Amino acid sequence: MDKIKKAEPIEATNFIEQEINKDILSGKISGGIQTRHPPEPSGYLHIGHVRNIVINYGTALKYGGVCNLRYDDTNPEKEKQEYVDALQEDVKWLGYKWGAIHYATEYFQQNYEIAVKLIKEGKAYVCDLSAEELSATRGTLTEPGKESPYRNRSVEENLDLFERMKNGEFEQGSRCLRAKIDMASPNMNMRDPVIYRIQYLDHQRIGRSWNIYPSYDFSHPLDDCLEGVTHSLCGPEFEDHRPLYNWVVENSGLKNHSRQIEYANLYIKGVILGKRFIKKLVEQGKVSGWDDPRLYTIIGLRRRGILPQSLIDFVYAAGISKSVSVIDPAMLDYFVRNTLNKVSRRVMAVLNPIKLVITNMPEGKQEEIELDDYPQNEESTKRKYYFGRNLYVEADDFMKEPVPKYHRLYPGNEVRLMGAYIVKCTGFDQDENGNVTSIYAEYDKDTKSGSGCTKKVKGTIHWINADRCKKVEARLFENLTLPKEEENELAGGKEQGSDGDVVINPNSLKVLGNAFVEDGVDFNFNDRYQFLRNGYFCLDKDTTADKMVFNRTVSLKDGFKMPQ
RNA sequence: UGGGGUGUCGCCAAGCGGUAAGGCAUUGGACUCUGACUCCAACAUCCGAGGGUUCGAAUCCUUCCACCCCAGCCA
Numbered sequence: 001m002d003k004i005k006k007a008e009p010i011e012a013t014n015f016i017e018q019e020i021n022k023d024i025l026s027g028k029i030s031g032g033i034q035t036r037h038p039p040e041p042s043g044y045l046h047i048g049h050v051r052n053i054v055i056n057y058g059t060a061l062k063y064g065g066v067c068n069l070r071y072d073d074t075n076p077e078k079e080k081q082e083y084v085d086a087l088q089e090d091v092k093w094l095g096y097k098w099g100a101i102h103y104a105t106e107y108f109q110q111n112y113e114i115a116v117k118l119i120k121e122g123k124a125y126v127c128d129l130s131a132e133e134l135s136a137t138r139g140t141l142t143e144p145g146k147e148s149p150y151r152n153r154s155v156e157e158n159l160d161l162f163e164r165m166k167n168g169e170f171e172q173g174s175r176c177l178r179a180k181i182d183m184a185s186p187n188m189n190m191r192d193p194v195i196y197r198i199q200y201l202d203h204q205r206i207g208r209s210w211n212i213y214p215s216y217d218f219s220h221p222l223d224d225c226l227e228g229v230t231h232s233l234c235g236p237e238f239e240d241h242r243p244l245y246n247w248v249v250e251n252s253g254l255k256n257h258s259r260q261i262e263y264a265n266l267y268i269k270g271v272i273l274g275k276r277f278i279k280k281l282v283e284q285g286k287v288s289g290w291d292d293p294r295l296y297t298i299i300g301l302r303r304r305g306i307l308p309q310s311l312i313d314f315v316y317a318a319g320i321s322k323s324v325s326v327i328d329p330a331m332l333d334y335f336v337r338n339t340l341n342k343v344s345r346r347v348m349a350v351l352n353p354i355k356l357v358i359t360n361m362p363e364g365k366q367e368e369i370e371l372d373d374y375p376q377n378e379e380s381t382k383r384k385y386y387f388g389r390n391l392y393v394e395a396d397d398f399m400k401e402p403v404p405k406y407h408r409l410y411p412g413n414e415v416r417l418m419g420a421y422i423v424k425c426t427g428f429d430q431d432e433n434g435n436v437t438s439i440y441a442e443y444d445k446d447t448k449s450g451s452g453c454t455k456k457v458k459g460t461i462h463w464i465n466a467d468r469c470k471k472v473e474a475r476l477f478e479n480l481t482l483p484k485e486e487e488n489e490l491a492g493g494k495e496q497g498s499d500g501d502v503v504i505n506p507n508s509l510k511v512l513g514n515a516f517v518e519d520g521v522d523f524n525f526n527d528r529y530q531f532l533r534n535g536y537f538c539l540d541k542d543t544t545a546d547k548m549v550f551n552r553t554v555s556l557k558d559g560f561k562m563p564q
Numbered sequence: 565u566g567g568g569g570u571g572u573c574g575c576c577a578a579g580c581g582g583u584a585a586g587g588c589a590u591u592g593g594a595c596u597c598u599g600a601c602u603c604c605a606a607c608a609u610c611c612g613a614g615g616g617u618u619c620g621a622a623u624c625c626u627u628c629c630a631c632c633c634c635a636g637c638c639a
Contacts, residue, residue: 042639074638075639077638135635142565142567175637186566191635194636217639236568236633237633239568317588318575321576321577323569324632325577327575331576334588338601418597530598533600535600556601557600561599
């Protein structure tokens with residue numbers, strides 16, 4: 001805004017910054033850098049939009065400039081106040097600050113005046129062709145279009161007709177205002193594009209105050225210039241629109257000229273991002289809502305427990321270019337873990353419990369031990385916990401007959417119970433189906449953690465004291481969709497259409513209702529936890545007074561490959 | 565088959581005429597009371613293909629190929 005810093009070239013990290021540097025060096029830009037974040041409030045933002053946000057706010061920030069949030073709300077047919085509100089929350093959560101909030105609808109009067117100016121200069125005309133007729137005369141990719149019979153109306157007639165459009169005298173769709181450019185242009189966008197349409201709709205912000213609405217191609221460049229935007233950064237689909245953008249800017253009579261630069265969208269392999277696809281999943285009840293933790297909407301990622309810094313790091317690491325990028329989800333996981341690793345409190349939780357009885361520990365005896373809250377930090381707070389006779393360990397941490405390189409519990413083997421003692425497995429019980437029902441072990445009193453014990457064992461496992469625990473629900477997630485082959489198999493060999501119907505991965509949500517956590521830990525919504533050896537977790541909003549629900553944000557990287 | 569854009573390691577991505585950065589993934593190994601983290605090492609004789617210019621090209625020229633976007637009174 002008024003405190004924009006005069007821009008200096010910076011060390012460019014991508015082609016957009018290179019272009020901006022050139023503009024500064026060539027003197028095209030004399031003041032500060034200004035960008036805009038122009039979402040249409042027609043849906044929830046997803047991880048692909050995070051790139052737009054990072055680029056627009058982040059670039060302005062780097063140059064000491066400003067980025068305004070401008071709602072591109074020129075189509076009331078698709079927009080809702082619900083989305084307007086959600087958008088701001090998402091941007092705030094990501095940690096970016098806008099210079100000001102604007103709405104495209106704020107500029108309607110100015111847009112209108114410029115349209116009138118264009119008419120007076122013979123650069124725009126009212127066309128009476130129907131949408132179908134207009135489409136039929138636009139030509140094709142290989143053939144030029146035909147000029148509209150209304151193309152050469154007099155300025156007076158155009159002015160009168162446009163005024164009457166504005167006054168609501170004509171039926172919706174009966175007339176429109178078109179820019180007079182070139183019906184033979186190889187660029188379809190330049191074939192006398194529609195710049196104003198009649199629309200009688202209740203707009204979420206301005207109600208029924210306007211009967212005519214400018215199209216994106218007309219309002220966007222104008223609003224950029226009006227607002228003082230220097231660089232209008234947008235998606236690749238607008239590349240073809242750039243000549244039109246420039247045409248509007250040059251003919252607007254506005255002094256500030258904004259420059260449009262396009263960059264590629266961000267996709268993640270196997271992740272559903274299309275607005276209509278997500279919407280369909282929500283409507284069909286295949287997910288619990290726009291904030292289902294399996295969705296890559298910003299609210300979904302947030303609910304899942306991902307921290308904004310991870311998203312920002314991820315976007316920068318992925319880079320910004322003009323080529324289509326489909327990123328490996330493992331890369332996102334890496335940055336999610338990387339952020340979480342630094343801030344998460346370590347606690348023990350057993351997700352798939354199996355009983356472990358320490359036979360040489362007397363019934364009823366509870367021995368105090370000490371656990372680090374943040375062992376990854378130099379300084380860590382500690383908490384008390386108790387070792388006893390009746391414990392739970394992870395079912396995965398026991399095998400009747402070990403596979404090679406298996407370092408956990410099996411008859412005869414010793415492992416360390418984290419923070420407590422080394423125990424030796426002495427036996428197990430199983431039911432008639434061979435399912436293990438309990439494990440037996442003896443602990444070695446000379447091996448208490450922190451006692452200076454020098455004995456080493458290959459495996460250390462986490463555990464929960466059955467007399468000192470809380471039962472909770474843990475929700476584990478996998479990708480919503482499966483790789484194509486598996487998906488087709490699930491669909492009975494039928495190829496899935498692209499109509500938005502997807503086969504959901506049956507394992508995309510696993511609810512473990514019999515999980516246990518330490519009873520001495522006060523869990524809260526703002527903190528992040530690493531359930532040791534199980535992954536990063538956070539409290540879900542479904543938590544109630546008597547049941548805590550945890551989402552696994554992401555698992556830990558698992559270096560052990562179980563041989564088959 | 566018109567126009568616009570893109571093609572560099574499995575996935576991203578630097579490189580802008582001087583002889584292939586980096587990240588993720590992967591693979592070894594060290595460390596480890598998380599098989600995590602961290603650390604160290606390996607990982608494109610080659611830049612979509614062919615031809616040309618040059619002492620020298622991923623970078624320049626040329627031909628070809630592949631993929632993406634555009635025919636809303638959507639954005």
